Amino acid sequence: xxxxxxxxxxxxxxxxxxxxxxxxxxxxxxxxxxxxxxxxxxxxxxxxxxxxxxxxxxxxxxxxxxxxxxxxxxxxxxxxxxxxxxxxxxxxxxxxxxxxxxxxxxxxxxxxxxxxxxxxxxxxxxxxxxxxxxxxxxxxxxxxxxxxxxxxxxxxxxxxxxxxxxxxxxxxxxxxxxxxxxxxxxxxxxxxxxxxxxxxxxxxxxxxxxxxxxxxxxxxxxxxxxxxxxxxxxxxxxxxxxxxxxxxxxxxxxxxxxxxxxxxxxxxxxxxxxxxxxxxxxxxxxxxxxxxxxxxxxxxxxxxxxxxxxxxxxxxxxxxxxxxxxxxxxxxxxxxxxxxxxxxxxxxxxxxxxxxxxxxxxxxxxxxxxxxxxxxxxxxxxxxxxxxxxxxxxxxxxxxxxxxxxxxxxxxxxxxxxxxxxxxxxxxxxxxxxxxxxxxxxxxxxxxxxxxxxxxxxxxxxxxxxxxxxxxxxxxxxxxxxxxxxxxxxxxxxxxxxxxxxxxxxxxxxxxxxxxxxxxxxxxxxxxxxxxxxxxxxxxxxxxxxxxxxxxxxxxxxxxxxxxxxxxxxxxxxxxxxxxxxxxxxx
Amino acid sequence: xxxxxxxxxxxxxxxxxxxxxxxxxxxxxxxxxxxxxxxxxxxxxxxxxxxxxxxxxxxxxxxxxxxxxxxxxxxxxxxxxxxxxxxxxxxxxxxxxxxxxxxxxxxxxxxxxxxxxxxxxxxxxxxxxxxxxxxxxxxxxxxxxxxxxxxxxxxxxxxxxxxxxxxxxxxxxxxxxxxxxxxxxxxxxxxxxxxxxxxxxxxxxxxxxxxxxxxxxxxxxxxxxxxxxxxxxxxxxxxxxxxxxxxxxxxxxxxxxxxxxxxxxx
Numbered sequence: 001x002x003x004x005x006x007x008x009x010x011x012x013x014x015x016x017x018x019x020x021x022x023x024x025x026x027x028x029x030x031x032x033x034x035x036x037x038x039x040x041x042x043x044x045x046x047x048x049x050x051x052x053x054x055x056x057x058x059x060x061x062x063x064x065x066x067x068x069x070x071x072x073x074x075x076x077x078x079x080x081x082x083x084x085x086x087x088x089x090x091x092x093x094x095x096x097x098x099x100x101x102x103x104x105x106x107x108x109x110x111x112x113x114x115x116x117x118x119x120x121x122x123x124x125x126x127x128x129x130x131x132x133x134x135x136x137x138x139x140x141x142x143x144x145x146x147x148x149x150x151x152x153x154x155x156x157x158x159x160x161x162x163x164x165x166x167x168x169x170x171x172x173x174x175x176x177x178x179x180x181x182x183x184x185x186x187x188x189x190x191x192x193x194x195x196x197x198x199x200x201x202x203x204x205x206x207x208x209x210x211x212x213x214x215x216x217x218x219x220x221x222x223x224x225x226x227x228x229x230x231x232x233x234x235x236x237x238x239x240x241x242x243x244x245x246x247x248x249x250x251x252x253x254x255x256x257x258x259x260x261x262x263x264x265x266x267x268x269x270x271x272x273x274x275x276x277x278x279x280x281x282x283x284x285x286x287x288x289x290x291x292x293x294x295x296x297x298x299x300x301x302x303x304x305x306x307x308x309x310x311x312x313x314x315x316x317x318x319x320x321x322x323x324x325x326x327x328x329x330x331x332x333x334x335x336x337x338x339x340x341x342x343x344x345x346x347x348x349x350x351x352x353x354x355x356x357x358x359x360x361x362x363x364x365x366x367x368x369x370x371x372x373x374x375x376x377x378x379x380x381x382x383x384x385x386x387x388x389x390x391x392x393x394x395x396x397x398x399x400x401x402x403x404x405x406x407x408x409x410x411x412x413x414x415x416x417x418x419x420x421x422x423x424x425x426x427x428x429x430x431x432x433x434x435x436x437x438x439x440x441x442x443x444x445x446x447x448x449x450x451x452x453x454x455x456x457x458x459x460x461x462x463x464x465x466x467x468x469x470x471x472x473x474x475x476x477x478x479x480x481x482x483x484x485x486x487x488x489x490x491x492x493x494x495x496x497x498x499x500x501x502x503x504x505x506x507x508x509x510x511x512x513x514x515x516x517x518x519x520x521x522x523x524x525x526x527x528x529x530x531x532x533x534x535x536x537x538x539x540x541x542x543x544x545x546x547x548x549x550x551x552x553x554x555x556x557x558x559x560x561x562x563x564x565x566x567x568x569x570x571x572x573x574x575x576x577x578x579x580x581x582x583x584x585x586x587x
Numbered sequence: 588x589x590x591x592x593x594x595x596x597x598x599x600x601x602x603x604x605x606x607x608x609x610x611x612x613x614x615x616x617x618x619x620x621x622x623x624x625x626x627x628x629x630x631x632x633x634x635x636x637x638x639x640x641x642x643x644x645x646x647x648x649x650x651x652x653x654x655x656x657x658x659x660x661x662x663x664x665x666x667x668x669x670x671x672x673x674x675x676x677x678x679x680x681x682x683x684x685x686x687x688x689x690x691x692x693x694x695x696x697x698x699x700x701x702x703x704x705x706x707x708x709x710x711x712x713x714x715x716x717x718x719x720x721x722x723x724x725x726x727x728x729x730x731x732x733x734x735x736x737x738x739x740x741x742x743x744x745x746x747x748x749x750x751x752x753x754x755x756x757x758x759x760x761x762x763x764x765x766x767x768x769x770x771x772x773x774x775x776x777x778x779x780x781x782x783x784x785x786x787x788x789x790x791x792x793x794x795x796x797x798x799x800x801x802x803x804x805x806x807x808x809x810x811x812x813x814x815x816x817x818x819x820x821x822x823x824x825x826x827x828x829x830x831x832x833x834x835x836x837x838x839x840x841x842x843x844x845x846x847x848x849x850x851x852x853x
Binding site: 054057058064158419474475477 | 729
């Protein structure tokens with residue numbers, strides 16, 4: 001059976017509800033038409049339908065699982081012909097999201113369950129006033145939203161929703177009109193609907209499989225006339241009005257921006273969106289050269305704001321710039337597909353095209369493009385973690401995969417594999433009043449006597465929800481890490497730059513046979529094996545340092561500090577027991 | 588549809604009700620089985636990072652246990668059940684989980700206890716509607732919990748939903764009234780008592796449907812739903828608009844309204 005779903009896509013406040021009202025009026029007896037019972041309103045980001053379809057409460061799923069639920073619900077709705085009065089008729093569904101693809105089973109808009117899309121566009125200058133009134137944002141903030149500065153798009157299982165990314169007004173329109181969209185997309189301009197809705201709608205309705213008699217369409221358009229919708233809202237209220245607005249249906253006109261926006265505001269919108277506006281048939285009012293200059297100025301300002309993440313503390317001695325990391329570093333060995341290294345250069349490549357290159361332990365190049373769906377996402381881990389690690393190795397030092405804490409008079413590095421609970425343990429100790437020196441990357445250098453020293457530096461801590469809870473911080477209020485990592489960034493207090501001698505290394509080790517939390521010392525020949533997994537940095541360290549320097553440094557660390565292991569069972573243990581053991585320190 | 592979810596897609600979650608026991612599969616998370624007598628089992632798929640216990644809890648509380656009530660013939664009210672100390676009747680709170688969660692935390696701070704978080708099992712007897720307790724944790728967004736000064740426990744390693752420890756009530760109770768909670772819009776009053784057709788309209792959304800409707804068949808659906816809607820509309824009902832930033836006064840209005848309902852015994 002062919003797909004039935006037709007996405008009624010638009011940037012917010014572009015006329016989506018008006019078109020839905022017309023479509024509802026087409027399929028509803030005139031005496032049963034009600035503004036608060038418009039069809040097609042079930043948006044795909046809302047996954048509460050999992051309760052009705054699967055009996056599954058989406059509050060209990062993880063972020064990525066919520067995306068799988070979304071795709072399953074879309075397919076289920078498309079295939080559910082038992083409740084369809086006409087299985088050939090399209091199943092129209094509203095969305096404000098930009099078009100994008102996803103991995104199998106997690107596609108935001110599954111192509112196999114999509115017949116077509118209708119894209120409604122509206123002059124962005126008119127959207128500004130309407131959006132501002134609806135959401136209660138200022139006109140200038142709204143202009144920022146249209147430029148993609150603000151995202152209301154986070155995956156929130158607690159609210160039964162996945163991401164709902166709009167992108168900028170331009171990116172939104174371009175996404176649906178792109179050559180890579182695998183189903184037909186039919187464009188409607190809001191302004192054309194105002195002039196002659198029947199002429200604008202007829203070809204589109206025919207294209208999606210809705211055969212409508214002219215007189216029926218005229219009657220539906222009359223039923224859904226803007227002033228009638230406005231009057232109905234005044235009489236009965238409108239359930240889709242935002243809590244910040246008294247009315248949903250405001251003016252229903254084009255060109256209101258000439259009275260609502262200042263000339264500077266108009267220029268800002270046109271500078272941000274001129275290319276797409278012209279492509280969609282909207283003339284601009286400012287000189288092309290002036291708009292180009294203003295666009296460059298606004299882009300530079302955004303870049304400057306967004307580039308804060310590139311800054312590292314001066315005492316680390318690194319120079320960071322954004323640029324292109326070459327696909328092939330001349331003369332490099334590739335011990336991993338994502339790692340290249342020469343005696344001077346080390347480069348690491350990540351999913352999504354991000355990359356970091358460090359030269360001579362000093363010069364850092366970071367390649368990264370912000371995700372328009374997550375403009376506030378934090379990419380600082382590229383610099384604060386990877387760049388600092390690569391530079392330390394190139395200088396002949398070690399980077400221990402550990403958080404470091406001051407516990408009493410001691411400096412204790414807390415190491416462990418991914419998922420062992422390093423950050424949670426560090427945050428727990430911090431909550432007990434101990435000082436966090438650094439999370440995740442403990443730089444280690446040796447003095448002539450063989451003592452191991454670390455240079456703390458200020459950086460973000462990457463928290464999973466349980467770590468945030470231990471910290472007493474609201475996970476949902478923190479910026480998410482960029483490049484699809486479901487952790488959030490928390491900035492603790494600056495630890496200062498003074499070198500600190502490492503007294504103890506504690507390795508967190510979930511142990512299947514353990515029956516209780518125990519702390520034990522590691523002695524003799526067991527010390528190097530206890531450390532090796534936590535200094536290799538995914539195999540990068542021996543490549544960059546060279547095998548001989550690597551093992552020499554590893555042996556020095558094993559000799560320089562007391563090495564301990566905290567074993568805990570898989571279940572039936574508490575964070576407090578682990579913290580108590582580390583604080584006590586006597587194995 | 589006997590098979591719900593994108594059952595033809597191996598990567599997608601699905602529920603089969605055409606087999607015995609009912610079988611649910613969420614690739615990457617695990618499986619559930621629910622028998623006609625309400626017995627249920629969960630099997631979590633292994634994950635290198637997330638403990639099996641968390642995944643088993645998710646499958647149990649979020650999937651198998653709600654279905655077990657349906658298989659035993661209970662209806663599920665779309666909302667929470669709360670009871671004030673020493674009172675014989677309980678209040679059902681209808682609405683979306685974030686609004687209901689806020690109300691639960693506010694009422695708990697005022698000494699109320701929770702029968703059930705979302706999806707409260709209910710049945711009718713000769714005297715009216717009875718609500719039953721569930722042992723499922725109260726789950727709210729981490730933001731909501733933080734605003735109430737509560738450090739909740741994340742349900743999963745990768746989620747914004749936390750479990751909050753609220754006082755629970757472990758016995759069934761007769762339902763005295765129903766309140767729908769939602770964010771208050773500009774110009775709306777805080778509390779609106781519902782009567783007549785307004786109650787009937789509100790009652791349409793009270794009970795979970797689809798696979799969460801006991802005996803969900805094409806034949807049984809519309810007539811039974813209508814009958815349930817009529818019965819539910821006999822209960823006192825109100826709509827509460829909440830100011831999420833400062834709901835104290837709104838909750839006080841709800842409590843006052845409940846007190847008059849409990850006193851009048853309508």
